[in-house]
Amino acid sequence: xxxHAESLxxxxxxxxxxxxLLGAGLTLxxxxxxxxxxxxxxxxxxxxxxxxxxTGGIVLASIIFFTATQSRLVIHEILxxxxxxxxxxxxxxxxxxAVLHRDRADDAQRKDLDxxxxxDPS
Amino acid sequence: MSVAILSWSMLIAQLMLATAMIITVIRMxxxxxxxxxxxxxxxxxxxxxxxxxxxGIRSGxxxxxxxxxxxxxxxxxxxxxxxKFLMRGExxx
Numbered sequence: 001x002x003x004h005a006e007s008l009x010x011x012x013x014x015x016x017x018x019x020x021l022l023g024a025g026l027t028l029x030x031x032x033x034x035x036x037x038x039x040x041x042x043x044x045x046x047x048x049x050x051x052x053x054x055t056g057g058i059v060l061a062s063i064i065f066f067t068a069t070q071s072r073l074v075i076h077e078i079l080x081x082x083x084x085x086x087x088x089x090x091x092x093x094x095x096x097x098a099v100l101h102r103d104r105a106d107d108a109q110r111k112d113l114d115x116x117x118x119x120d121p122s
Numbered sequence: 123m124s125v126a127i128l129s130w131s132m133l134i135a136q137l138m139l140a141t142a143m144i145i146t147v148i149r150m151x152x153x154x155x156x157x158x159x160x161x162x163x164x165x166x167x168x169x170x171x172x173x174x175x176x177x178g179i180r181s182g183x184x185x186x187x188x189x190x191x192x193x194x195x196x197x198x199x200x201x202x203x204x205x206k207f208l209m210r211g212e213x214x215x
Contacts, residue, residue, distance in 0.1 A: 017131030
C-alpha cells in the first residue's frame, strides 16, 4: 500500500496530512451542524464549512502530494476548488429563495384557515 | 516514515468523510420537509466528491480526479433542478 510515496520527504507527508485532516474535519463539523441545528435557515449555513475550507484543504493536499511525487507542478485539482466555490452560492441561494417562497405560501394558507372558523359564527 | 504518516492520516480522513456521509443520510431520512432532504442531498454530493480525491492520493492515480469533477458537476445540476422544482412545482417551464 502506498509504495509510490516511499521517496517522499517527511515534511511533505506532514503537510499533506495536515491539509487532509483539516479538510475532512471541517467537512465533518459542517455535517454535524446540518444534523443538529433546529431550523432550516440555520441548517443551510453549516455545510458551507465543507464547501469552502473542507474542499480547499483536500484539494491543497492533493496538489502538494502530486507536485511532490511527480516533481513537476500539478495544479489541475484547482479546477474542483474553483468549481465548488463558484457553484455553492448559486445553489444555496436558489434553494433558500425557493424555501422562502414555500414558507410564505404556507403562512398565507394558515391565515386563510384561521380566518374561516372565526367568520362562521357571525 | 512518511508512508506511515500518510496512510494513518488518510485512514482518519476517510473515516471522517464516511461519518459525514452517514450523518447527512440520517438528516435526509429524518428531514421534516422536502427542502431539508434537498439540502442533505447537496451536502452528500459534496462529501462524495471529496472522497475520491483522497482515494486518488492513496493510490497515486490521477483518474480519480476526473471522477470527482464529474460528481461535482452532476451535483450542481441536480440541486439547481430540485430547487426549481421546489419553487415552481415543475423543472422545465
